[in-house]
Amino acid sequence: MSVEEFRLMEHPFGWKAEYFSGEGHLTPREHLVRTQLTLTPKAIVGSDWIVPVEPSLQERAIAAFFEAFEDSVEFCNWSADDIRAHARKNITNYFQGVRGQPHPVSRMALEPNSQQIVGLALFVKKEEERVVLDLLFVKPSHQRMGIATQMVASAINSLYADGVKDLRCAYHICNEGSRAWQHSLGFQEIPDYFYCRLKAAWYRDEIWRLEQLGTSEQLEELRTERDRWEQLGQELEPWKES
Secondary structure: OOHHHHHOOOOOOOEEEEEEOOEEEEEEOOOEEEEEEEOOOOOOOOOOOEEEOOHHHHHHHHHHHHHHHOOOHHHOOOOHHHHHHHHHHHHHHHHOOOOOEEOOOOEEEEOOOOOOEEEEEEEEEOOOOOEEEEEEEEOHHHOOOOHHHHHHHHHHHHHHHOOOOEEEEEEEOOOHHHHHHHHHHOOEEOOOHHHHHHHHHHHHHHHHHHHHOOOOOOHHHHHHHHHHHHHHHHHOOOOOOO
């Protein structure tokens, strides 16, 4: 592949696109996109799988974490041993309150026959009394069954009943599935300066690419989005004078 061919390829947003040794390389950026949801009651489809988190099942939670994230974008190019070590650290830190006080609305999904953990939704309370969905996953074998939605919906209803107004979360910038799921539930991004810069840069590159290819479709829409993200980035500049 020539460098010219590489530059004219469409590069997905959030990924770092590099060219060296005659090849194009895409690697996921390490960036979390913060989100927020205004809480309203959620419909629950009856499921005996969804239960409160049981601290005695930490080892099962660690094993489920590894299975859920082994081939995920969050751990791209990680070794299996490193992912296992991170899984243990992540789950252990949750129960020890390292990232915030474990919240009683945390849920897990247990397979009825084996009692194995197939999904986990861990919530924490931060010092400022804000509730955060700290970790959410469903094992690949049980995805697209509504398990994540039911775990989180169950927790949301409990939080809403307790008077909690909103919920914070985040997703990896390259995890399209997580982004789409959060949007479907009503989460909205909380843009930061770096995210706005990435967005504006992606639109600039995409506009240039389409212009080089002689394609005029969507250019006006792309320019509008470029301008919008550039303006928002300017407003969020950390060194901007008030």
